[in-house]
Amino acid sequence: MNPVNYLYLAALLFAIGATGVLIRRNAIVVFMCIELMLNACNLAFVAFSRLHGNLDGQIIAFFTMVVAAAEVVVGLAIIVSLFRSRHSASVDDASLMKL
Amino acid sequence: MNTENLIALLVAAPLLGAAVLLCGGRRLDRVGPWLGTLLAAVPFVIGLVLFTDMLGKGAEERSLHQHLFSWIPVEGFQADVAFQLDQLSMTFVLLISGVGTLIHLYSIGYMEHDERRRRFFGYLNLFLAAMLLLVLADNYLLLYVGWEGVGLASYLLIGFWQHKPSAATAAKKAFLVNRVGDMGLSIAIMLMFTTFGTFAFEPVLGAAEETSEGKLTAIGLMLLLAACGKSAQVPLQSWLGDAMEGPTPVSALIHAATMVTAGVYLIVRSGVIFNGAPDAQLAVTVVGAVTLLFGAIVGCAKDDIKKALAGSTMSQIGYMILAAGLGPIGYVFAIMHLVTHGFFKAGLFLGAGSVMHGMNDEVDMRKYGGLRKYMPVTFVTFGLGYLAIIGFPGLSGFFSKDKIIEAAFAKGGTEGWILGSVALLGAAITAYYMTRVMIMTFFGEKRWEPDAQGNAPHPHESPKSMTIPMILLAVGSVFAGGFFSIGDRFMHWLEPVTHHDHGDSPLSAATVTGATMVVLVIGVSMAWVQYGRRPVPSVAPRGSLVTRAARRDLLQDDFNHVVLVRGGEHLTRSLVYVDHTLVDGVVNGTAASVGGLSGRLRKLQNGYARSYAVSMFGGAAVLIVATLLMRAV
Numbered sequence: 073m074n075p076v077n078y079l080y081l082a083a084l085l086f087a088i089g090a091t092g093v094l095i096r097r098n099a100i101v102v103f104m105c106i107e108l109m110l111n112a113c114n115l116a117f118v119a120f121s122r123l124h125g126n127l128d129g130q131i132i133a134f135f136t137m138v139v140a141a142a143e144v145v146v147g148l149a150i151i152v153s154l155f156r157s158r159h160s161a162s163v164d165d166a167s168l169m170k171l
Numbered sequence: 172m173n174t175e176n177l178i179a180l181l182v183a184a185p186l187l188g189a190a191v192l193l194c195g196g197r198r199l200d201r202v203g204p205w206l207g208t209l210l211a212a213v214p215f216v217i218g219l220v221l222f223t224d225m226l227g228k229g230a231e232e233r234s235l236h237q238h239l240f241s242w243i244p245v246e247g248f249q250a251d252v253a254f255q256l257d258q259l260s261m262t263f264v265l266l267i268s269g270v271g272t273l274i275h276l277y278s279i280g281y282m283e284h285d286e287r288r289r290r291f292f293g294y295l296n297l298f299l300a301a302m303l304l305l306v307l308a309d310n311y312l313l314l315y316v317g318w319e320g321v322g323l324a325s326y327l328l329i330g331f332w333q334h335k336p337s338a339a340t341a342a343k344k345a346f347l348v349n350r351v352g353d354m355g356l357s358i359a360i361m362l363m364f365t366t367f368g369t370f371a372f373e374p375v376l377g378a379a380e381e382t383s384e385g386k387l388t389a390i391g392l393m394l395l396l397a398a399c400g401k402s403a404q405v406p407l408q409s410w411l412g413d414a415m416e417g418p419t420p421v422s423a424l425i426h427a428a429t430m431v432t433a434g435v436y437l438i439v440r441s442g443v444i445f446n447g448a449p450d451a452q453l454a455v456t457v458v459g460a461v462t463l464l465f466g467a468i469v470g471c472a473k474d475d476i477k478k479a480l481a482g483s484t485m486s487q488i489g490y491m492i493l494a495a496g497l498g499p500i501g502y503v504f505a506i507m508h509l510v511t512h513g514f515f516k517a518g519l520f521l522g523a524g525s526v527m528h529g530m531n532d533e534v535d536m537r538k539y540g541g542l543r544k545y546m547p548v549t550f551v552t553f554g555l556g557y558l559a560i561i562g563f564p565g566l567s568g569f570f571s572k573d574k575i576i577e578a579a580f581a582k583g584g585t586e587g588w589i590l591g592s593v594a595l596l597g598a599a600i601t602a603y604y605m606t607r608v609m610i611m612t613f614f615g616e617k618r619w620e621p622d623a624q625g626n627a628p629h630p631h632e633s634p635k636s637m638t639i640p641m642i643l644l645a646v647g648s649v650f651a652g653g654f655f656s657i658g659d660r661f662m663h664w665l666e667p668v669t670h671h672d673h674g675d676s677p678l679s680a681a682t683v684t685g686a687t688m689v690v691l692v693i694g695v696s697m698a699w700v701q702y703g704r705r706p707v708p709s710v711a712p713r714g715s716l717v718t719r720a721a722r723r724d725l726l727q728d729d730f731n732h733v734v735l736v737r738g739g740e741h742l743t744r745s746l747v748y749v750d751h752t753l754v755d756g757v758v759n760g761t762a763a764s765v766g767g768l769s770g771r772l773r774k775l776q777n778g779y780a781r782s783y784a785v786s787m788f789g790g791a792a793v794l795i796v797a798t799l800l801m802r803a804v
Contacts (some may be wrong), residue, residue, distance in 0.1 A: 093784055167778030 078119035085112035099151045099161045103144075110140050174224045175235040177217050178254040181264060184213035186300035193291030200289050204282070207292030208275040211299055212266040213672070215268035222261055230667045233258060236309065247368075255309035255372060259668045263306040263436060263507060266513050270428045271299050271641035277521055278420040280636035281528060291331060291418070298324035302429055306436060310371040311360045314437075318356060318401070321430045323347045328425060329417040341413035348410040352400015356437075359393035362386070387444050391451025394441055395458065398434025402488050404462045409727045411485055412469070419524030422477060427484045427520050428513040435488065435509055438495040438704040439502050442669055445495075452496050453586075459493030460593040462486065465725060467600035471607065472721030474711055475534045476523045479608050483560065486597060487512050493590065494575045497582050502669035503662045504574040507655055511567035514647035515559035521641045522553030525633040526612060530619065531626060536611040537709045540618040545630035548638045550613050552645040553803040557609050559648035562691060567652030572598060577683045581674030588677075598687055602694025610702045616708045698769060 085108055092105030114133040121129025155161045188210030192203050197397035219684070225233045234257040243250040256264070275295060282288040301320025308314040326349075330342025357708050364369045366386050367378050379387060398404065414426050425431070438445060438455060463486045491508050494501035527534060529546060543550040559566040562573065576598065580591035621627040629788030632638065655661035662671055676683075713719070720726055775786075 090788060094781060094788065097781075163780045166780070 075119045075123045079116060082112045082116040082119065085109075085115065088095055097162045097164055099154070099163050099166075100164055103151065107144070110136055126130060174221055175237045175256070177221060178235060178237045178256050179239055180217055181214040181268070181307060181642070182300050182303045184210050184255075185219075185296040185303065188296035189293050189300060191529035192289055192296060195289070198288075203289035204275075204279045204292050204589050207296050208279060210296055211268065211275040212272045214264065214299065214303060215272050216481055218261070218264045218268050218615065221256065225256075225258075225261060231662075233667070238722040242313075243461055243561070248364075249369070249373070250312050251310065252313060253309045253371075254307040256307060257668050258665050259316055259436075259506065260306050260653050261667070264303060264457050265301065266510050267302050267306065267429050270513055270517050270644070271295075271302075271424060274420045274424040274428075274641055276519065277423075277524070277640040278418075280634045281420055281524055282418065283634075287331075290599070291328075294324055294327045294331070294549035295420075295424070298328065298425060302433070302491075305384040305433055309373070310369075311356075311375070312365060312370050315360060316600065317357055318397075318433065319353065321425070321433065322346065322353065322401070325349070325425050325430055327555070328421040329414045331418055331421070332416070335416065336366065337413075338416040339412075341416040345410040345414050348407050349400050352397045352407055352434075352506060355393045355396025355400065358510060359390050359397065362390045362393060366390070372440070376441070379443040379447055382447065384448055384450075387448035388451045391441070391445050391448040392454060394437055394444070394456055395451060396494065398437050399458060400434075401437075402431050402434030402492065403467055403485050404434065404458050404489065405491055407650045408462060408465065408485055409724065409731055412473075412478050412481050412724055415475070415481050419477065419520060422481070423517045423520030423524065426481065427516040431484060432491065432509045432513070435495055435505055438492065439505055439669060442495075442499070442502055446498055452498055456493050456582075456586075456590055457496075459489045459491070459496055460590055461489070463489030463493060464593060464600070465489070465731065467604060468717075468721050469724055470604040471600060472714075472718050474536050474722075476526065476536050476608060476612065477520070477534055479536070479604060479773060480519055480523060483519075483601065483604065484516055486601065487516065490572060490575050490594065490597065493594065494578055497578050497590075497674075499670045499672035500581050500674040501575065501578040503671050504571065506669070507652075507661050508575055510655070511571045511648070511652045512561070514644050514651050515556040515567060518552055518556040518641060518644035518648050519560065521637070521644065522549050522556060523748075524636055525549040525641065526630075528551075528633050528637070529630040530628045531622065533619070533628065537707060537711060538619050539612045540615045540707065541613070542617075542630055543613040546632050548632055549641065552641040553613070553637075554609065555645040556648050557605050559652070561605050561695070562598060562687060564688070565653065567648050567650070570652030570656040573684055573687055576687060577676060577678075578674065580678050580683060581676035583675050583677070591678075591683075595690055599694040601697045606695045606698035607702050611691030611707055614703065614751050615707055618707065620709075668712060746787075 074163050088106040089107075089109030089112060090119035092108065094113065095101050096102055117133045117136070119129075120125060121133075151161060154166060158165055177797065192199060192207055195203070210487060221235070225235075234255065236255055238251060238253040240252050241249070242252045270453075275292065278288075278295065280289065282291055285291065295475050298321060301317050301324055302363050303317075305314055305317030305321060308317060326342050326346040327439055329345050330339050332338045333342075360370050363375055367375050369375060396407075400408040411426060411431070415422055445455065447557065465487030466482045466487075468482075470479050470486060473479040473482060485573060487508070491505045494505035503569070526539065526542060526546065526549060528622070529542075529549075530539065555566070559568040562568040576594045580587050581593045582590055619630075665671075680685075711722075714722070723729065775782075
């Protein structure tokens with residue numbers, strides 16, 4: 073098996089996610105892009121795990137999923153409460169802390 | 172009994188008096204003056220005991236030493252409170268405590284109506300303690316303590332009538348000018364410590380002969396600066412005239428007889444240092460010669476009786492400094508003139524005080540005139556002091572001043588001729604201005620008038636407590652010089668300490684005496700022609716340019732104002748300018764650039780989560796690229 077293709081795919085997914093985080097304003101979309109980047113990493117971990125023939129990468133992928141799930145719970149709660157108070161889910165509107 | 176244990180008592184008694192009187196409060200008001208006088212007499216009595224004891228010993232064993240305690244015992248630095256009583260200190264102790272006691276007694280009468288007289292006597296006792304400490308110390312550091320102590324007492328007493336702005340200013344002026352001289356003494360002590368590793372008299376003066384001339388010259392010049400400050404010598408002379416704002420007994424004790432002679436003591440005590448530094452000695456003689464003319468000229472122009480006497484004090488101390496600068500030829504005569512001057516000048520000041528006491532504190536001699544009928548005792552005692560100071564044959568001044576003039580000629584060479592002629596000229600001017608004071612005060616028609624409130628003065632003789640000290644001082648003025656000179660008694664007394672050298676005079680003693688008599692007659696007759704034959708105008712005439720300059724103390728204050736005050740102002744102004752432009756410029760520039768930079772950096776913190784994300788990605792990308800590049804290398 074040639075891992076290079078998997079890695080190309082992971083890099084592509086990561087780049088799409090990163091671009092989305094940087095250019096999209098909608099908080100939900102930004103959130104989804106972050107998930108995309110996390111999963112790109114997971115793909116790379118699993119590919120390397122297969123390449124090296126041990127389970128380390130797969131275990132880390134599980135960890136990543138757990139952390140991502142926890143992050144989704146907290147992050148969505150923040151987004152919902154933000155939307156409730158400001159009637160907008162735009163990340164640029166939430167800039168109250170600037171001087 | 173061990174006599175050296177008594178030395179500390181000399182200082183302790185007046186110090187105790189000062190402490191009791193200054194801390195004692197009002198309940199001592201009534202006994203204060205008598206207590207102060209008693210405690211001033213204690214050192215005199217102890218001094219007499221020690222003196223008789225000293226006379227019973229051989230010349231070489233007369234020096235007594237008392238170690239009281241270790242003051243600052245540090246590794247490599249040993250300062251002791253220890254006293255040394257030799258013939259030189261003994262002379263001073265007797266002069267200071269003797270004249271001091273008489274003046275305390277006089278002050279009882281003079282300050283009778285002053286509410287704050289307890290404090291006055293406390294200050295006088297403080298002065299005596301400090302002055303005795305100054306002359307008894309066995310090292311320069313302890314001498315410095317006394318030196319500062321007399322400066323403090325002088326400041327407090329000049330400004331004693333502090334409600335008068337002129338007195339308060341005069342006190343400040345005296346203090347400030349003295350500080351300049353005090354810096355000289357402290358620098359001299361530091362130089363001694365670096366050169367000799369100690370500042371006690373014995374090791375310093377013992378090692379001075381083997382020290383390089385350069386170092387001795389530096390120390391000598393610093394000591395001269397100190398002496399100039401304390402003894403009101405040119406260029407630090409300006410404070411003495413103003414110091415006459417103090418009560419008259421103060422002028423007599425501190426600013427005529429004792430404190431202002433501390434500079435002479437310092438130079439004579441450090442004689443070995445000056446002997447090894449001819450340049451410093453030359454500076455001393457120049458200062459003395461200039462001051463003796465300066466003071467005499469100022470004395471000729473003043474109408475204020477105390478200021479005229481102050482000019483005369485300056486001039487007479489100029490004689491002493493001149494003699495002290497002549498080296499072993501003159502040390503003995505400097506001290507001898509100091510002692511006789513202590514008698515007649517204190518007597519003259521007390522006489523002036525007695526006149527003021529009877530004349531509603533009027534000091535302008537143009538408002539006196541004909542007082543000899545009203546104040547016979549004052550007239551006779553003042554007159555004897557007058558004859559002594561001008562050097563009338565047989566009186567004290569004749570012996571001591573003549574010797575200085577002789578010694579100046581004996582210096583030899585052109586220097587000797589110049590110094591001798593200056594001293595001779597000074598003698599003529601002395602005769603002139605003292606005759607002027609005498610005639611304007613006691614002879615001629617009465618010129619006093621009622622003052623603005625219509626109070627005409629009623630001149631009267633002063634009370635006994637004032638006349639007795641005057642009489643005793645007059646006796647001293649008449650006989651001291653002759654007593655000292657019989658068989659060169661004073662010279663043999665001081666010789667073991669100061670050493671003596673006859674010098675090589677181009678003129679015989681008789682010639683000098685003859686010349687002195689001639690200039691004396693010239694001076695007296697000039698004054699008589701000007702003030703005795705013609706009536707004295709009660710308002711000062713405009714006078715020539717020189718007279719007007721002399722009335723303004725030969726422009727010394729104007730000089731100080733232009734050079735020091737204005738100069739100082741310009742200096743501070745330019746320093747302020749530098750501070751504002753350069754220092755503030757650097758500080759403010761730094762602050763402004765930091766502020767500007769941070770204002771720009773602040774823009775990065777714009778609150779947009781996406782821009783933070785960009786910087787995070789950018790930073791991560793830079794890190795990755797850098798890591799890869801490092802790998803590649």
